[in-house]
Amino acid sequence: DAGVIQSPRHEVTEMGQEVTLRCKPISGHDYLFWYRQTMMRGLELLIYFNNNVPIDDSGMPEDRFSAKMPNASFSTLKIQPSEPRDSAVYFCASSLGGVAFFGQGTRLTVV
Amino acid sequence: GIQVEQSPPDLILQEGANSTLRCNFSDSVNNLQWFHQNPWGQLINLFYIPSGTKQNGRLSATTVATERYSLLYISSSQTTDSGVYFCAVGGWSSGTYKYIFGTGTRLKVLA
Numbered sequence: 001d002a003g004v005i006q007s008p009r010h011e012v013t014e015m016g017q018e019v020t021l022r023c024k025p026i027s028g029h030d031y032l033f034w035y036r037q038t039m040m041r042g043l044e045l046l047i048y049f050n051n052n053v054p055i056d057d058s059g060m061p062e063d064r065f066s067a068k069m070p071n072a073s074f075s076t077l078k079i080q081p082s083e084p085r086d087s088a089v090y091f092c093a094s095s096l097g098g099v100a101f102f103g104q105g106t107r108l109t110v111v
Numbered sequence: 112g113i114q115v116e117q118s119p120p121d122l123i124l125q126e127g128a129n130s131t132l133r134c135n136f137s138d139s140v141n142n143l144q145w146f147h148q149n150p151w152g153q154l155i156n157l158f159y160i161p162s163g164t165k166q167n168g169r170l171s172a173t174t175v176a177t178e179r180y181s182l183l184y185i186s187s188s189q190t191t192d193s194g195v196y197f198c199a200v201g202g203w204s205s206g207t208y209k210y211i212f213g214t215g216t217r218l219k220v221l222a
Contacts, residue, residue: 035212045212098142100156104153105152
């Protein structure tokens with residue numbers, strides 16, 4: 001398996017624009033996680049899914065953020081509208097049996 | 112909620128030295144993993160170790176769940192060990208299963 005695949009790797013967008021981050025988990029994994037990493041706040045869990053169902057979205061910062069998992073092989077994290085404070089590295093991870101594997105992340109810059 | 116503390120926050124070693132990194136957590140957990148974030152930002156799973164001891168080459172880890180701590184041992188350190196080491200735990204908090212990352216230990220190994 002190629003591991004967790006995220007796209008794009010880098011995204012630069014203007015404030016107010018919609019941003020969509022994509023993730024393909026490892027085949028067969030039943031959990032999917034979205035994390036955000038910043039210098040100030042470290043690694044924060046935004047939301048996680050179990051068998052495509054959102055379980056805990058208490059980490060989603062505000063209504064501008066939304067995540068979906070329409071099937072077992074794809075998830076999206078959307079920010080609309082984006083703001084400069086959303087600039088961060090966004091990681092997707094998937095797990096089976098408690099062992100998580102991370103994608104390479106998407107570096108988002110909002111100007 | 113569950114609190115995760117790692118120590119030391121920063122560590123500088125000469126190549127060949129040994130080190131011990133510590134992770135303390137505030138509540139009962141049934142999932143604990145150690146990750147290495149390399150200088151390129153990639154998060155690599157080192158150990159899944161909710162209890163007991165595991166070894167993988169020069170690295171080993173021990174978790175004493177009843178005393179709420181885990182230790183990561185690095186022996187004969189190499190410059191490629193540089194990066195940030197994170198402890199991540201999973202456990203129940205207020206009726207929801209939570210995943211929490213510690214703030215990390217930043218390790219620099221000098222040649």
